[in-house]
Amino acid sequence: MSSTSPEIAELIDALPAEAKEPEASSSPLEDLLQRLSHKPVPTGRFNRLWVLGTLQAKIAAAYLAWWLRGGYASADKRERTLNETHLKAALKLLGGMSYLRGAIMKVGQIIATHPDVVPEQFVEVLGHLHFEAPPMHYSLLREFVRAELGADPEEVFDEFETTAFAAASLGQVHRARLKGSGQRVAVKIQYPNISRTIRADFANMMAFLTPMRLSSDWGNMKDQFKDVRHMLDLETDYEHEAENLRIARSAFTEDEGIVVPRVFPEVSTRRVLTMEYVDGLHLDKFLATEPPQELRNRFGEKIILAVFRLYYAKGLVYADPQPGNYLFMPDGRLGAIDFGCCHRQTAEDITCCRDVERTWFDSPDLLREAIVRGSDLTPKQAADETRMKLIMDWCAWIREPVDCEGPFDFSDMDYFRRGVVLYGELLRRRYTRSRPANTWFTKSAYGMRAMLVRLKARVDMAAIFRRESTYSFTRGE
Amino acid sequence: MRVTAQKKKETRRRIVECARKLFGDKGFEQTTTRDIAETAGIAAGTMFNYFPTKEALAMTLICEALDEAGTEFDSRLRGDETVDEALFAHVAVGLRHLAPHRNYVGEVLETALSPFAREAVCEQAQQLRVGHLETVGELIALRGPATSRVPGTMTMHLYWTLYLGVLSFWAADESPNREDTLVVLDQSMRLFAGSLSSESKNGEEDHDVVDVTRDR
Incomplete structure (x- = not known):
């Protein structure tokens, strides 16, 4: 990661062609964000397949592009042009990978923890990535939960909100109430098939980026991707997370004021995690x-x-x-x-x-x-x-x-x-x-x-x- | 001796139940019509009065499963689904009800419902196709883009091809809880819903009222 902030024009320029907002390239950053954030989610065909269609994903992609470019900034013109071509192709491919949105958002989140590297406004937008992913529709979610928990969400829980209140990078979170106790819970539900797809998408992504390995930073890029992948691997195992929550919860006393939500294992699996709702x-x-x-x-x-x-x-x-x-x-x-x-x-x-x-x-x-x-x-x-x-x-x-x-x-x-x-x-x-x-x-x-x-x-x-x-x-x- | 309608109904039911058990235990390929007749306690010749082919018998089982699925689907519709979500739910519930028949459904549907088929293999297959496409037509009429509410023949052919593709994927899906099928189905229905939008936008496609009975 370079410590120099990219110009907004550079970021826009780094976007894959399909995701460009050309009319905005000369506008100040805030105007651009304002305008993009008021744009409705496109409703045409492939809208949800084109995962970079959301503002957050576009910006994350722009940063990814900018970051990758940094790796060959010192190369000669011919090599730079070659790399540009590969990068464009890679980003296009990225757009077609429906579930790599998890990975892209993860990159966005990592960047969001660098307040000095990126302009403050971007940090805020990137910080939202965790909560504004395009949702699974309820019918898909219902079938998935039924396969995981043995019954429809509305049968498993006393109440279940059909609309997600938050989107995790690898799934989405719904408010619900437990049967019997009426306890308010947050049910985190993973996108079906995500861990295997991410693994395959990463392999494709690396294959596309391989021609750029001549750059001196290639090893670093590869390592960074490997780290992101490893993190995603861990994050797709909700049983692993449930155990972490259990360990963490036992670490604090009530008067310390640190709340780690309780997990309800009877309504949790490797891909559905039901925990106490924290407001x-x-x-x-x-x-x-x-x-x-x-x-x-x-x-x-x-x-x-x-x-x-x-x-x-x-x-x-x-x-x-x-x-x-x-x-x-x-x-x-x-x-x-x-x-x-x-x-x-x-x-x-x-x-x-x-x-x-x-x-x-x-x-x-x-x-x-x-x-x-x-x-x-x-x-x-x-x-x-x-x-x-x-x-x-x-x-x-x-x-x-x-x-x-x-x-x-x-x-x-x-x-x-x-x-x-x-x-x-x-x-x-x-x-x-x-x-x-x-x-x-x-x-x-x-x-x-x-x-x-x-x-x-x-x-x-x-x-x-x-x-x-x-x-x-x-x-x- | 005259066989009463009630008696006929009972025999038919017995054949169907025996076939369900044998297909489940031995598989479709390994089960012969003779096996079914023997288990049902009737002569092989008598069985052909009820079901002319083994495929027709299998299709009867499949149609029954999908009838139950249809009832469940109707009861679960919330009313606010988009067309792609409603189509997804329609197929997904059907697949769940077809699960007990999964080890042979592929072979049966491949021949009985193939988009290449010029003629229906059996009456049951024809009914299934007509019934399924009628429901799809109704879902589009209620939820599709305003200018595409009466889908053309090409549109419905595209749907049918996608549906069979999903079925064949599902029949061979080894992923946990067959979750890959959910993804393939979701993307297929979105693709199809997208084609409805483009149809209404471009006006390129024919807008003949779809003849779901064309193979009859």
């Missing part, structure tokens, strides 16, 4: 209420507490702390609602991480050696000064709020900008890939800070860290 606002809507600083701080504390508690007490890396996964509840509690993208640390992961952390605080002079050990670096990698400097700088950046005496001000854009550059470099050079757990840890640390920046919270992270890091590892208890 609250997503980040954008919460920010639109112009919350006082004090409230921002309190929510900031809860975001940090949740990530640290899960990490230290439960061995769970909450790898995707992005806006769509949190709800700001009216009574001041924080809802953490999506646990599809969590890494369960192995005993080895924990030993390595604790070794690095202990050294970091007790003998900082030995940190470099601890990182070499913990990251499984080869002697050649360990001798690479560029690599080691970047990793050490990244560690220092991660640690900055923890070293701060008293509250750390996350509205400090200079702090975040430095992080964006470092994170971009780490990804670009693939330095996060030494151990698989490092990729997750880096995403989590970065994503959490990105959330806090958008929240403009001032939080004493050091105090929370000191308290939480004393937990021993008791995963699943």
Whole structure:
């Protein structure tokens, strides 16, 4: 990911021809978004097959195109033209893949956690991706639920809203009430066939992009796609998510004000997840209420507490702390609602991480050696000064709020900008890939800070860290 | 001795039930008309008075399943479905009711309902086709684009081809809960609904009233 923001004209230009809005290319960004967001969803034929037909998907595609282009910016003219052709073909193909919308939206979500890389307005739009996917019609959903749960939704539940109230990137969410108790629940239903289709779509996508591999960034691109795919694989297994929810739910006491919804396993399967309904606002809507600083701080504390508690007490890396996964509840509690993208640390992961952390605080002079050990670096990698400097700088950046005496001000854009550059470099050079757990840890640390920046919270992270890091590892208890 | 209408009805029912069991246990190919007659306790010759071919017997079972499906479909319609959703629901409910016959339905329908067929293989197949297309016609009339409410012959032929394609996909679908069929069906019905829109937009297609009985 480059740290330079693309111009709107570049973004529009990067769109595949079918998705272009040529008349808007000269308009200011806000006008463009305004106009596009008021455009009705096209109703012609193939409308829903052409998945990039939604505003969000178009913008996500534009960013994807822009990002891919960055990979061959330095190539000569002939090579650039060739790559342009391949890119156009790839994006056209992408448009025809009905279920790759999940993947495209995932890319959008990842980009949404980079507030400094993309203009604020785009961050907001991309943040909505999680909730505005084109819906499955009810008849399809009913047949799917019937096959999964053995009866129609209206028979399984006391009440079932036929219209989705939210769209997950890989499915959609309906409000319902449980039979007997009348408990309000959110039923997340996966698009049929999505995991296998995504796998096949990714293989096709890679085949189309392969001619571009001459670019020096090809390895990075491939790795990024691999990461997205791996995340999607995890997210399509709702039983895995249900178990994460169960682990996470046991991590907090009621007075800590962090709500992890309860799962109802009797009406859940690998592809239908029924959980307690949590009422609250997503980040954008919460920010639109112009919350006082004090409230921002309190929510900031809860975001940090949740990530640290899960990490230290439960061995769970909450790898995707992005806006769509949190709800700001009216009574001041924080809802953490999506646990599809969590890494369960192995005993080895924990030993390595604790070794690095202990050294970091007790003998900082030995940190470099601890990182070499913990990251499984080869002697050649360990001798690479560029690599080691970047990793050490990244560690220092991660640690900055923890070293701060008293509250750390996350509205400090200079702090975040430095992080964006470092994170971009780490990804670009693939330095996060030494151990698989490092990729997750880096995403989590970065994503959490990105959330806090958008929240403009001032939080004493050091105090929370000191308290939480004393937990021993008791995963699943 | 005169065989009463009631007796005839009972014998017919017995044959149908025996066939249902044998097709289910042994498969369509492995079951002979002689097997069915023997199990039903009648002479092979008598059976032909009721069902001239094994296909006709299988089609009777299929028609019964689809009749039940039709009743369920009617009771489940909410009224606010778009044409593609209504068509989806119509076929999906039918497939669910056909599930007990899945191991032989492909072979039977391939011959009985083929879009290449110039003549109906049996009366039951003809009735099934007519009944199915009448329902499709009604759904389009109620929910289709205003200018395409009386679909042309080509449009209905396209529908029939898509429907049989979905059936053949479903018969061989090994995905969990046959979810791939739901996707293929959804996309096929959207494609078809899209063709109705383009038909009304371009005015290219003939607008003859569809003759669903043309093979009769």
